[in-house]
Amino acid sequence: EAQVTQNPRYLITVTGKKLTVTCSQNMNHEYMSWYRQDPGLGLRQIYYSMNVEVTDKGDVPEGYKVSRKEKRNFPLILESPSPNQTSLYFCASSTGSTRAFFGQGTRLTVV
């Protein structure tokens, strides 16, 4: 079954404690990206990757890092999380011209 898998689904952490949210896709898609969804602001792109070792900033990249060492994986790293990064995060993948597949989301709370 074609899918994008994010882990964890829920995470509560404290300010400053480094964390990683994993994302994996099984469709051999070139393009992967991360979004955050906040009430009243909708979905905003954080980072995207066009292929292995190729990443670029989206609209709200501050405080986040990504890596793309393998085609299937695109982890999101928060080196020093802050409360304003409390949000619902989605990973997505596509071939570019076809439908995008989204993960189930990771609800992050930073206290």
Added chain:
Amino acid sequence: KQEVTQIPAALSVPEGENLVLNCSFTDSAIYNLQWFRQDPGKGLTSLLLIQSSQREQTSGRLNASLDKSSGRSTLYIAASQPGDSATYLCAVKYNFNKFYFGSGTKLNVKP
């Protein structure tokens, strides 16, 4: 700056009614446009994808149209059912990997 607007923000209809959701975008040089469905606490599910060269796409009771010149897309849902209750998001792509999302229309179909 590309902006995507969805109207109405919320809609409540009785079961069986046909309905139209609207999406407008400021820059007509789009790559493609997708309609997504989001259920509470869940990820996004792609419903329909319209390439920039197409005028409409159909899937079951859903029909999406695209008018690039006027910067508009509509999602038509025929014979609505309670299971259609969800938030519907319009996403416009301007290059290979970046979506701009509308804020969504929250649909409630009453039995």
